Amino acid sequence: MMDIFYDFDGTLFDTYPAMVAALVQTAVDYQVKIDRNQAYLQIRQGSLGDAIKVLARVAKVESTTIEHHFRAIENEELKNSRPFEGVKATLESVVNHGGKNYLLTHRNQAAITLLEKFEMKTWFEDFVTGDMTFPRKPNPASLNYLIERNQVNKKTAYMIGDRNLDIDAAHNADIKGILFDPDQIINVTSHPELITNNFKDIQTYLDKKLINP
16 A cells, blocks of 8 residues: 655646736735746745745735735636646546545645545545644644554655655655656755656556555
8 A cells, every 4th residue: 555645736736827826916916026937936946935925025015914915816816726637647546556645735725625626535535734733844744644643654655746845844754755847947956756747657656656565
């Protein structure tokens, strides 16, 4: 049996267009000039939290004010987000081979809502969302919670994410990491066990491990 943990934003679902659109509109609303491509890189290579802090500093308002404004816009933009190609097949393959899938995200209930919309929730054994009070990755606390709660064998467990901090969290929890880098713009410093830009490679890799652990 194999246990697979997934990040949500930029891994299971392509939510970056929604985040970028919301950040750009927030900047416009606060009369701050922002480049769409730079905004994407800032979120993708760094974090959304850092992007919001930078915007707040330039706009000379509290970051909580910017984030509240951003979230209101993002909630609408997220409705158009879709899973990456190959995600559904990978989730189903893991389950069909006797493995289990887990969601590990800092996003709130909106992540579960999207999983339900695309009929993917039933493929997950357990969840950690932003509604829970775990520290952010690469702190492994949320991963350790799922591992202990579900009695996961660390030797056959993987974390899949789109940033170095996902892989660092995996290694901090003593499990393996797979970096999903669809546009190949990450400066990889986290030493993942696999780097790929598509879920077909991930499914093939996991299928081999599930059949011959």
